[in-house]
Amino acid sequence: xxxxxxxxxxxxxxxxxxxxxxxxxxxxxxxxxxxxxxxxxxxxxxxxxxxxxxxxxxxxxxxxxxxxxxxxxxxxxxxxxxxxxxxxxxxxxxxxxxxxxxxxxxxxxxxxxxxxxxxxxxxxxxxxxxxxxxxxxxxxxxxxxxxxxxxxxxxxxxxxxxxxxxxxxxxxxxxxxxxxxxxxxxxxxxxxxxxxxxxxxxxxxxxxxxxxxxxxxxxxxxxxxxxxxxxxxxxxxxxxxxxxxxxxxxxxxxxxxxxxxxxxxxxxxxxxxxxxxxxxxxxxxxxxxxxxxxxxxxxxxxxxxxxxxxxxxxxxxxxxxxxxxxxxxxxxxxxxxxxxxx
Numbered sequence: 001x002x003x004x005x006x007x008x009x010x011x012x013x014x015x016x017x018x019x020x021x022x023x024x025x026x027x028x029x030x031x032x033x034x035x036x037x038x039x040x041x042x043x044x045x046x047x048x049x050x051x052x053x054x055x056x057x058x059x060x061x062x063x064x065x066x067x068x069x070x071x072x073x074x075x076x077x078x079x080x081x082x083x084x085x086x087x088x089x090x091x092x093x094x095x096x097x098x099x100x101x102x103x104x105x106x107x108x109x110x111x112x113x114x115x116x117x118x119x120x121x122x123x124x125x126x127x128x129x130x131x132x133x134x135x136x137x138x139x140x141x142x143x144x145x146x147x148x149x150x151x152x153x154x155x156x157x158x159x160x161x162x163x164x165x166x167x168x169x170x171x172x173x174x175x176x177x178x179x180x181x182x183x184x185x186x187x188x189x190x191x192x193x194x195x196x197x198x199x200x201x202x203x204x205x206x207x208x209x210x211x212x213x214x215x216x217x218x219x220x221x222x223x224x225x226x227x228x229x230x231x232x233x234x235x236x237x238x239x240x241x242x243x244x245x246x247x248x249x250x251x252x253x254x255x256x257x258x259x260x261x262x263x264x265x266x267x268x269x270x271x272x273x274x275x276x277x278x279x280x281x282x283x284x285x286x287x288x289x290x291x292x293x294x295x296x297x298x299x300x301x302x303x304x305x306x307x308x309x310x311x312x313x314x315x316x317x318x319x320x321x322x323x324x325x326x327x328x329x330x331x332x333x334x335x336x337x338x339x340x341x342x
Contacts, residue, residue: 003340004032007331008067008091010059010082011074012036013045015166016096019324020071021049023293027328030335037063039074064089068339071327072096087125092334094127094327098212101128101220108223110135111329112271113142118333127330131213132322133157133236133245134220139295139321140314141251143269144262145225148308149254152231155217158239158246159202160286161194163318168194169242176240194240202236211236244286245318253308259300262310266297271321276300284315292317293325 007024011017017038024031036047037059045056057063059078064070064086072079072086073096083093083100100106105123108130109115121127130138141150161168168189175185175195185193192199203212217234221227266272273294275284284296295316303309316322 002030003335004030005068005335005339006033006035006066007031008035008037008064008070008086010037010070010072010078010086011096012047012056013038013042014073015162015169015319016073016323017071018047019319020073020327021047023320023324023328024071025050027332029328029331035063035067039078061085061089064091067091069331069334070094071331073323073327083126084124092121092125092127092339094129094330094334096129096323096327098131098216099128100124100126101130101216102223103128108220109330109333110138110224110326111333112139112269114224114226115333118330119338121334121338127334129323129327129330130220130224131216132163132316132318133159133213133234133247134217134224135322135326136245136295136314136316136318137217137247137249138221138224139269139271139316140249140266140297140312141221142225143265143272144251144253144257144310145227147255147261147265148257150225150227150230150251151254151308152252153221153233154250155232155234156248157202157217157234157236158198158241158248159236160241160243160245160318161190161238162243163202163245163322164189164238172240172242190238194238196240198240199238200235202238210234241286243317243319244289244315245322246284246286246313246315248311248313250303250306250309250311252303252306253310256308257310259302259310262300262312266300271295272297274298283313286315289315289317291320293321293329295321 283298299313
């Protein structure tokens, strides 16, 4: 009989936490029992999983007794507090926050790119789930890098409001309603009005003028792809879309790579869905990717401004591949290759 696992989901009532429950069920992950955990404010809420109604408990050190895998999406502060407690209790934590991503003792994993790194979890008992924008970009870049050697990336993101949580989605909805009703739109979650606007400000600004989100794309790409010297310059923009992140990517390689060769590579690449026929209006948008675990790629073309350079467009569901699905895929690798022998 295949082994099944006691799994806890921390932040189970949030957008990503709920998606984690859905993905675990959809992908048939072998769960023997599921423990939904959240803050004291959400404790007592009811959630459904695999036909059962479960009561959300307040997350604490005692919550992890007997738990083997923890999926955590409760923010950096909660993760810094709870992840070591869960690991001490014997669980392996897959954390969706930025708290552990750049810790040298914690692997940062995208299963289509660096699956072997899952085995490095033993240092802290924690595996980090990368930033949503980084995940979809490296899924698209990795097969091209394997063929031609990635040298430099310039990327502009078009990130949905769901990346900032339910309050952000509610703010976009309320602002649109207010403006159509000729009322003033209230701004609380975002630094500027998001309705009918694009805001080039995600996370905090740093001393070099880049935002923390833009730094994440640089340093996480280097760590995931094992390319410590690759150049990445990002401009991260919040757009008035409810769900799905899009990216305009320009990638420079060490060796020549034609658009046709890139299309062939991406057609065969794990986790990639190619949509690239502009003559038939075939290219991915946020509406095309909703509910999917793939990274969709289109608009592949030669960049004549630099040698060995390609431009392309990629889109993914940020709540799924950008967060919940990537975490569950990591859990699948962990269960298959590392925990069945425990």
